[in-house]
Amino acid sequence: MDKKLEGLSSSDVAARVARGQVNVDASVKTRSIKQIVVSNVCTLFNAINLILACFVFITGSYKNMLFMIVIVCNTAIGIIQEVRSKRTTDRLSIIASSKVDVMRDGARQEISVDEVVLGDIIVLGRGDQVPSDSVVVHGTCDVNESLLTGESKLVRKEAGSELMSGSFVNAGTVYAQVTHVGADNYAAKISAEAKEHKAVNSEIMNSLNGIIRFVSIIIFPLGAILFAREYFTGAYIELNDAILSSVAALVGMIPEGLILLTSTVLAVAVVRLSRSKVLVQQLYCIETLARVDTLCLDKTGTITTGKMEVDRVVTLGDCDEGEADGAFYSIADADEDPNETAQAIIDYYQDVIPQPGAVRHSRRRTKPSDRSVKKYGIERVIPFSSDKKWSGAVFEGGASYVMGAAQFVLGKDYATVKNRVEELAQNARVMVLARVDGFDDEGRIAGRPQPLALIAIKDQIRSTAAQTIQYFIEQGVDLKVISGDDPRTVSGIAQIVGIPHADAYVDATTLLSDAALENAATCYQVFGRVTPEQKKKLVLALQKEGHTVAMTGDGVNDVLALKASDCSVAMAAGSDAARNVAQLVLVNNDFASMPKVVAEGRRAINNLQRSASLFLVKTVLSMVLAVCFIILPWQYPFQPIQMTLISAFTIGLPSFVLALEPNKDRIKGKFLVNVIVRSLPGSITAILAVLGLNIVSYTTLGLDYAQVSTMCVLVTAWVGLLLIVRLSFPFTPIRAALIVVVIGGVILGSTVFPSLFGIEPFTQSMVVAFAVAAAIAVPVFNLLYQAFGSWHAKRQEELV
Known part of the structure; x- marks a missing residue:
């Protein structure tokens, strides 16, 4: 054996491993489960809700902490989805072949690609992926470097040629010495930029983060002012009551369910796509x-697909089709280690070669007609060379043929077929078949080649x-x-x-x-x-x-x-x-x-835009009312548990149902603008209804806080129902059932669990006041919805 092919000794390998010159995996690593958990738990959104929950805990009214269930669910879904994605990613094969043959101590042995060290002699054959940058020291091969360069043309490699990691050997066998390992490899250097963090470009995420940032800026100053106004000025309000009403205002400002809804809808899309x-x-x-x-x-x-296939065979002059087919097939099949082009020719003809016991199937138009393709016996093979760009064979009986690039085969006679070759070469590689007198001892063509046929080989289209x-x-x-x-x-x-x-x-x-x-x-x-x-x-x-x-x-x-x-x-x-x-x-x-x-994305976004408007009704309502009740002499009319009732039946449940429906409409407009336009009619109507009930109840009807709060909760739920009805057009059985469930849920919560949700029994004056407010809310809401809708539609047309 050639001394240079004996490879490294065991001591050489150990020394290189000690110096760190080993082909360690330099690919991008997914985040650890600990990192995933920390990034999902430690967020500004969670911190705000946790602080509010601590204030409620101080009051001892633990039922008012139920809003934290949504926060926990939101965080859990985010963690589960990312861990699931991590595990799926980790299961993907990082490299096509995890083993490679090397020469060590004069013997050939198989090792893992991450055990290759600098200076190793690796043995690569057809189909092997090059694990590390190397230099060929013995043998020749054709290499596919398309994953690295994008060029699908095979590259001939011989002694002294460089092999780049990530490329594939298409034909031939070589011994190559490793020149780079790990992060020093060509592929690793190019992909280094991929390891840098890239910010997510998501309009939905940016919109939600914008809402959270805005809320986080005003929430605590606004809450502190509201608490101070209720506890230190005006009518006497107990400390716990002032805390609960202030927290209710702040919790209402946070669209916590919207974050959960978004995570859930996108997670469902991920599962469907998987x-x-x-x-x-x-x-x-x-x-x-x-x-x-x-x-x-x-x-x-x-x-x-990355594979090649024969597009067509064109005979020239008076050449017989059978002669052309037999010659093309026989020359390609004579190659002991066919390259990509030869394999395409073999595959093209194989299904017309009669096989014992086989049933002849109909073939595509590009296949040869229903005739037998004769496979000739071979007396001598002239292998393909990247220098001469052709291969040849002497068949039994003495006939000799060559197959290859027309310019190299025909020489000065190329002009006779040039136009036809260039016509076929528009989307294919073209080779010529020529009959020759024979070959000399060094494999050179003897006599003047006579062109018989052209074969066009193209990329296999999916x-x-x-x-x-x-x-x-x-x-x-x-x-x-x-x-x-x-x-x-x-x-x-x-x-x-x-x-x-x-x-x-x-x-x-x-x-x-x-x-x-x-x-x-x-x-x-x-x-x-x-x-x-x-x-x-x-x-x-x-x-x-x-x-x-x-x-x-x-x-x-x-x-x-x-x-x-x-x-x-x-x-x-x-x-x-x-x-x-x-x-x-x-x-x-x-x-x-x-x-x-794309369809999943459209379903998710369109439905999220429709459902998110339900959440922003509560957000806008809470912000405006918080400011109003800093000025007004009365207590903020909601408790945290009451906001939970509103959120559950008029926001949470309908938003999830609507968000998971089929929807393939094209995306139009900006997410935040679309959501706000749909939410404002409900927000304005609810604000007017709540303020109207407070003014009338305290100044005219003489009702107490609990009674006013009850009416405010129910009128807000009523306005939420109006929005759900409009968002449900056109009605389907599921949407109709949703409306029934929403109405039933609010009634159930108000009648079966009144103490839990702070709902007081209705008096005659309460019935009248609520009925009037609910009746007025209907035309006001519809008028606003139509006005905002018309304005938004006109604006979108102007932007197109």
Whole structure:
């Protein structure tokens, strides 16, 4: 054995391990369970509610602490969802092969990829993934580097050639010496940017955080002023009562159920998508994808499967089809270790070779007609070489053929087939079959090659690609194809799957400045020969124009663009770097899953917008009333437990039912604006009703606090019911049943558990006052709802 192929000795390996020169896993790690728990528990939202609960605890009125149940549920759901996502992510295979063969102490042995050390001699054959950057020391092979460069063309490697980690050996066997390990590997360096934290770009999250920040700024000063006004001035109010009414005002300002609702709805979407083999690694990316107006697609692995297939065989002159088919198949099959191209030819012809006991199936139009394809015996094989770009064979009987790149096979006679080759090469690789006189002792062609046929081999397009592309077109999403391949080939494939204006393509090597690239981003739909850095700049250029951009990819070359995009989608079979940085991972590697993700996002957002308005009614109501009752001489008319009754039946239950219904409408407008517009009619109506009841009850009817509080609770519930009815149009059996349950729940709580919720028996004057307030509330609410709705619809039309 060659001394240089004996590999390291055991002592050499031990020394390198001691120095840390070992191929440790440098991939992105998911957060620990402890980190997940801490981040979900220690939030400003939870802190505010905990402080309020402590004030209630001091009063000894423990029933008024029931609002904390919602807080606990919200936190638990957040933790469970993230832990579930973590475990699913951790189960994904980080590298295609977890074992590798190495030469150590002169013997070949199998070890884990994370046991490889610097200087190891690794043995790589067809189908193996290169675990570390290496240099070939013996043998030759064809390597697929598409995950790294985006270029699907095979690269020939021989002694002295560099092998990049993450690439795959397509054909041949080599011995290679490891030059980098762990974080020093090429793939690890490119994906280093993926490890940096990226803020979540979610309009819903930003809106909710904005509400919480606003509430947190005013809640305690407002609460302190309200408490001081009630306890230290005006009519005498006991300390505990002043605390409870002040806390009730503050609890009402916090849309705690909205946070829970949002987490729950998105968690349900995550579960539904997981059944469709879609892993959601970031909860709010579902919303982002539903808002996307520009989708950037990587060709390999997204539109195509990453495999090759024969598109067609074209005979030239008077060549017999049977001769061409037999020669193509026999030459490809003669290769002991066929590369990707040869394997595509073998697969193309295999189903027309009669097999013992096999049933002949009908074939696609591109397959040979129903005729037997003869497989010739081989006397001599001339293997493929990256230098000569062809392979050949001498068949039994003496006939000799070559198959390869037409320019290299035909030489000066290439002009005779040039036009036909270029026509086929629009979206495929083209090889020529030629009959020759034979080969000399060194394998060179003897005689003048006579071209017989052309075979076009193209990327295998996913069967569902065209349908999926059509879906996004119908949804008004602009599609861009970004690839490292030849732009003409990419354009041809894009046209096949129906991408609009796919004939508008550009070679990214001609875009020499950022300005040229930014201009191209708006002018072209197809980009070829794009570098990883250019992919990122294209995404940023589109975002600069105001677009919400999603990016799909599967290779290390896609990582920078995936990270920069608003929503990133990766294939599970792709590189570990792409999977780690992506917010969504298609576990079944099927781009056809994308419409389901968009549909789930739309259902979640549209329903959340509708349901969130119920929560903001309470928030706006509580804020305005808190300010009013600082000025008015009476006690704030609600207790925390009463707000729980209102929240449970007129907000919580209906919001969850409405939020989980089917809804595929397109997203329109801003989340917060949509929610506020729907909530203001209810808020204004409830504020007017509560203030009116307080004024009349205290100045005219002579009612006490408990009686006034009872009417205020029920009239607020009544206004909430009016909003639920409007949000339920058009009625369905479920929505009708919801309204019945809401009415029944409020009546049940008020009659069966009056002491729990502080509900007093109605007197005649209370009945009259409540009836008048409820009756007036109906036209006022409907008038406001129609006015705000008309204004909002007109505003949206102006923004389109």
